[in-house]
Amino acid sequence: MSDAIAGRILKINRDGKAVGVLDGPAPDKGRHFDPHLFAVDKDNSIFTAEVMPWRAQKLRPK
């Protein structure tokens, strides 16, 4: 679940428990993390759609 107000993406299990949080990378050129929608690929990389910073990002697992 992405929460653009909190500026984070939550990983939630099927019992409704938040089991992981991604607060996003450090602000880039003053632009904060604003995940409006996101998608996950088969490698668990996360793609974000961000309205206010006019940005799409790929975030990969470290």
Place this chain on the structure above:
Amino acid sequence: MSAHIQWLRLLILAALFIAASFFPCYSEEAIPKLNYEAVPDFFQLPAGEHFVEVAGVAVNSKGHIYVFHRGKHPLMEFDASGKFVRSIADDLFVTAHTVRVDAEDNIWTTDVGAHLVLKLSPDGRVLLSLGRMRTPGDDVLHFNQPTDVAFDREGNIYVADGEGNSRVLKFNKYGNVLLGWGMKGSGPGQFDLPHSIAVDGDLVYVGDRENARIQIFDLNGRYVREWKLGHPYGLFMTPIISSTCPMQSLAGF
């Protein structure tokens, strides 16, 4: 003297009890951080192009990424390495909201300016249009700023509608309306900006954004339960490999 101490003890205990009732000690567990890093400049845009208000993103079975934004070329396709492939149906969109990909790699868009939900083939041809172009409404032929779309295993279509209305409409795969549910409010089955929607198995998850909850329904719109975890702007279900059934979808983001 001992009676004095006894009174003092009682007073301290009473003070602690009152303080504890005013300042309860929450034992909420910290949520573990997901360990991710940004890939710098992943999306390689053609010279002179840039994204504007990026609203949606989706990935197809080949790893191609669709970015849906509010610029000149609203729907852009990139390959798995981030290289620009093409823009699709530039003239069809007014105000991008979400893009999704179904099990056959068809591309679905919701447009809060056009009040439309579109189904496009993988090569970008329009296969189905739901709603009426630039015409908001609250009957079964119109949406009012539809926000998101999802599909069940039968190919039925669920539209979150949306920023103007406060409901979910369910269509069959041909676009004929089957049922709808919801109205403005904060009770079970009511919505205050249904902003995202996802289907997993026999359950429909609706991101009820301004009520700060995810409401969960069966496939006929019967309320099951809700989770309060913040303001759900976007929902995405991830398939997880099960040890007994490798293709079974088990959990969600």
